[in-house]
Amino acid sequence: MKKNIIKSIVLFLAVTSLTSCLKDDSLVLDPAKGVNVIEFANPGQINVIGSIYPLYVQSYAVVPEVNRTITVSYSGPQSEAPEDITVNIAVAPNSVITEYNTNQNEAYELMPTSNYTMTTTSVVIKKGTSKASFNILFKPTSFDLGKALVLPLRITSVSSGTISGNFNTILLNVGAKNRIDGLYSYKTSATTSLVPNADDKDVPLVTSGANTVKTNLLNTYANIMVYSIDPVTNKVTVVSGLGTPVTDPVSNYNPTTKVMFVKWTSGTRSFEETFTYTGVR
Incomplete structure (x- = not known):
């Protein structure tokens, strides 16, 4: 008899606890409380998975000008941006390349400004969309083919949301191909x-x-x-x-x-x- 009473008490406490949990609004996922994250979309295959910064390699024929599209993206509790989001982009400092070289035992160098033209430093992810793009015009005929050149890009600020911790900075290793490549x-x-x-x-x-x-x-x-x-x-x-x-x-x-x-x-x-x-x- 005593055992049955104890079992009943345990069952009652378990049911009471479950009911309490189900009524606890803090355990219900609220999309409105999610975080909107802004980051660079992958422009290609990451060269080394797990590196301190994602680096992407691209080579072009030796021509006067090549247009490359770079995309920033929104992700969050809603599938599309709930409002217009302005994203500001800049060339990251040379210290970023130094960090990568130390981390991966490489010898990349900052690409000279004469090798490229950024068409803009600000884009808008429109409400109801999830991406926005801008172009960089590279000038392969001006590349020093004997150097491993990198253009580091960074999202510096956004009008809404949070800048990604993993993909706020990317490195573009851009080179020219000679005739044998x-x-x-x-x-x-x-x-x-x-x-x-x-x-x-x-x-x-x-x-x-x-x-x-x-x-x-x-x-x-x-x-x-x-x-x-x-x-x-x-x-x-x-x-x-x-x-x-x-x-x-x-x-x-x-x-x-x-x-x-x-x-x-x-x-x-x-x-x-x-x-x-x-x-x-």
């Missing part, structure tokens, strides 16, 4: 040292200078290889990457077929590589 199929000869008969697809040759490209051949030498192509003769020279490379004079780039053949040695090891262009990077 692209994706290539990659093959080595049967007599090549280390990895003979290699056969890889979509190997990137990335612009590192006006007439040089680099690639990270992790599947072959685990080294970053740098190749220089003479703009007049199209002769290829292995600049660096594995020991002290010595390039055979037969090494060349064919601008018609877009095939680069490289024969070289490093110490007692010999290499024959063929890069065949497959598409843009």
